Amino acid sequence: MNWILFLPWALLLLLMGLVVVLLWLALRLFSARSPLKGAFVLAIGTIAIACLAVFYVQLFIFRHYFQVPTGAMAPAILGNHANYQCATCAFSLAVGIPVDATGFSQERLRALVVPCPYCGGDRLLSLEPEVQGGDHIEVELGAEPRRWDLVAFHAPESPDKIYVKRLVGLPGEKLQIVGGDLFIDGRRLVKAPEELPDLWLLANDTRFYASAPKLAISAWMPAPDGSRWRREGASWFFNGESSGEERLEFGVSLSDQDCYNVYSQRAGRGNPDVQVRDVLIECSLGSFSGPGGLGFHWKHGDREVRATLEASGQVELSFEGTKASGRLSRPLSELKTVLFAFRDGVAAVLESAERPAVLQLAVDPEELASASPPREDLPCQVAITARQCKLAIERIVVKRDVHYRSDFRMAEIGTRQPMVLGADECFVLGDNSPNSFDSRFWRKALTRPAILGMARGIAWPPARRRAFGPGAIPAPASWSPPRRGSPSLRLWSSLVHRSGL
Numbered sequence: 001m002n003w004i005l006f007l008p009w010a011l012l013l014l015l016m017g018l019v020v021v022l023l024w025l026a027l028r029l030f031s032a033r034s035p036l037k038g039a040f041v042l043a044i045g046t047i048a049i050a051c052l053a054v055f056y057v058q059l060f061i062f063r064h065y066f067q068v069p070t071g072a073m074a075p076a077i078l079g080n081h082a083n084y085q086c087a088t089c090a091f092s093l094a095v096g097i098p099v100d101a102t103g104f105s106q107e108r109l110r111a112l113v114v115p116c117p118y119c120g121g122d123r124l125l126s127l128e129p130e131v132q133g134g135d136h137i138e139v140e141l142g143a144e145p146r147r148w149d150l151v152a153f154h155a156p157e158s159p160d161k162i163y164v165k166r167l168v169g170l171p172g173e174k175l176q177i178v179g180g181d182l183f184i185d186g187r188r189l190v191k192a193p194e195e196l197p198d199l200w201l202l203a204n205d206t207r208f209y210a211s212a213p214k215l216a217i218s219a220w221m222p223a224p225d226g227s228r229w230r231r232e233g234a235s236w237f238f239n240g241e242s243s244g245e246e247r248l249e250f251g252v253s254l255s256d257q258d259c260y261n262v263y264s265q266r267a268g269r270g271n272p273d274v275q276v277r278d279v280l281i282e283c284s285l286g287s288f289s290g291p292g293g294l295g296f297h298w299k300h301g302d303r304e305v306r307a308t309l310e311a312s313g314q315v316e317l318s319f320e321g322t323k324a325s326g327r328l329s330r331p332l333s334e335l336k337t338v339l340f341a342f343r344d345g346v347a348a349v350l351e352s353a354e355r356p357a358v359l360q361l362a363v364d365p366e367e368l369a370s371a372s373p374p375r376e377d378l379p380c381q382v383a384i385t386a387r388q389c390k391l392a393i394e395r396i397v398v399k400r401d402v403h404y405r406s407d408f409r410m411a412e413i414g415t416r417q418p419m420v421l422g423a424d425e426c427f428v429l430g431d432n433s434p435n436s437f438d439s440r441f442w443r444k445a446l447t448r449p450a451i452l453g454m455a456r457g458i459a460w461p462p463a464r465r466r467a468f469g470p471g472a473i474p475a476p477a478s479w480s481p482p483r484r485g486s487p488s489l490r491l492w493s494s495l496v497h498r499s500g501l
């Protein structure tokens, strides 16, 4: 029961009740021969009701709320799910439950024997005895969406259902998914590393080792063994003021598999053989001293990128003889964080996850989709390097970019062949690509008039309330707002339609 849909009507009843009370009070006062009081009550009452009406229109006429049952947009939007906690590292995470959850007894929910994605522990414990409902989404009706925005729309093949997905292809564009990336008119669509943080999915965080000090395995391993790298809880220390470069390698494979999907049908679970090469490494620096520096090393197949950060703040990125150099805002000893990213063919060094990159280098610049698609079966290797310094990294967080899947048998649109969108057609994808029913599968294209508006944020439950970030990349000028009927008609249509995904 989607009770939130009844809120507008409850509020409307309340407003009508208030009008009746006001009229009754004003009439009584008028008849009691105190017309001044009557007029005063009428004025105050009118203002109050007008304010309520504006509030009501703001909240419900231009907005629509619905509950998302499935996890196609996870982790940004959760569908039916259960909350679990790793028995080893105590990290909590949501696991998607199929929409028809009748078979999910307390017994079945209790424990999951799957590797914890953050520490490698082998058991997740259920935090509560029941399946939790999906997030309630607030949709701004009629808002003009841009590329990467979340849009709510009538599903092309079953218009009585409302879906929410991310808008990736605009009218008139030629779109293709190759090697996990999106190509528009033959060019790779590049997201800057600081943009669309929801699309960076957490892959590993050393913080979670802190509560599991005896854990034998660690995602990061010094190479060679016995080097000057040493771990203590969540932190890694390098003690080699006179040493050459020594590596700390990330040993976990960045695959498309996601714990959220373990209860899904086989096809939707994600494939451990599909490797992701787009990665973000965030180091929280505790201290740095010495004449040397630190660096990052990224390798995928025969492509290799090196980033070197000197103690002075000088930065260099190199790829196959191509070099780019820049400067950090201050010396390494004064920096709190440094980040390395490889995303959509561009390598970057950043000082903060929110601010633009200090330095960028295009590794696969604007290549044609068909020319040299990145191989999805090769693992990506990443390492942090240090030389001639004493260094403390308090925490290392690894994230990986969304990897759009094009290898499903039924996903034929915009995958093996480019898809040319008509003058009125859009292309949408779910963030949880292995488990999303989206434009890749639909024989009928999503048209502009079918778009209800933009999903602005999560309205319920309170613990998950938040606003979605704006699509940071502006749409080309040819994109105009979808045509639509009157807002009240839209509201009516959205209220009578049962929402689904």
Ligand SMILES: [Zn+2]
Pocket (backbone or CB within 6 Å): 086, 087, 088, 089, 090, 091, 116, 117, 118, 119, 120, 121, 208
């Ligand atoms: Zn764990």
